[in-house]
Amino acid sequence: MSRTSRLLTLLQVLRGKSRPVTAAVLARELEVSERTLYRDIAELTALGAPVYGEAGIGYVLRSGLFLPPLMLNADETEAIVLGLRYVDQRGDDVLGKAAADALAKIAAVLTPAAQEALRNPTVMPGPSACAYPENVVPLDVFRQAIREQAKLHLDYADAKQVSSQRLIWPLALGFMNEARVIVAWCELRGAYRTFRTDRILAVSAQGEVYPGRRSDLLRTWRTLMQLDEHGRFTPDKN
Structure with a gap:
């Protein structure tokens, strides 16, 4: 298994754990040494994965966005961009800001090919929706x-x-x-x-x-x- 594949597999294993799991257990599941496991955990953390660990307890992947490079092809990138831009047009201020923040996070980890799809998409959301009536209640x-x-x-x-x-x-x-x-x-x-x-x-x-x-x-x-x-x-x- 290549290093990249092993890191993605480790990420998926952590996603499937609802409770902290020890390095020994993770190493056995991935069929690697604990020393290799510690290096992989350190690399995932450096890449931005929200992996948290404590001696004697184990590791857990907390909620949060983590999209390492190579996970999105051009079509997947355009689908996400189209959806987020649609939300920006038709959502409220909260969703509009969330869409912009999510797009910025995704852009930061895209491959060069996917970055091109982000800058020059082949699909567009169309004209903005008409102004919504005012809400009394937020x-x-x-x-x-x-x-x-x-x-x-x-x-x-x-x-x-x-x-x-x-x-x-x-x-x-x-x-x-x-x-x-x-x-x-x-x-x-x-x-x-x-x-x-x-x-x-x-x-x-x-x-x-x-x-x-x-x-x-x-x-x-x-x-x-x-x-x-x-x-x-x-x-x-x-």
Whole structure:
């Protein structure tokens, strides 16, 4: 096994470990000496991999972006760049900054060929979306509730300005061409609903976590909407 292949294999092994693993165990899995293992760990760390270790406990790969060179070809690079530029156009300030930061991190570790694909892509995201309506409630409030599975009480006005009070289980934020929406389970309707964020007049947390797993609820919603895990429409072929 080449050194590059061994480093990538070591990275994958660490990614699959939820708890710290000793150098001896890693060396046995990779069929190398502990001395070689220590050198490989040091090289991964120097390349930017978030590998942390402690004597007597072992090594663990913490969360964080690490893309060593050679991992992306030209087509993969362009797909990522297209997606990030689309996010920059249609996302909010938080996502726009995140997209720019992610693109900078990726650019720093690309090979020369991939760098060329980054500078002169063959695909473009098209014109920027129209300006979104103003939100009364910052989107970060919804992001936090989604991540915490927290119930939210909404003061909501529909397209005809008819107000209603809703208690929702927020599942995801959707960025459409003309509006941003929250996908949620609505306790009032007893069904999945989407709410435009610009029509939410006020929001308050209930200090209560909704039951079940968000991933399961979102999967059920996708099935009802005939969407796959990537949000693509999948009509029933029967």
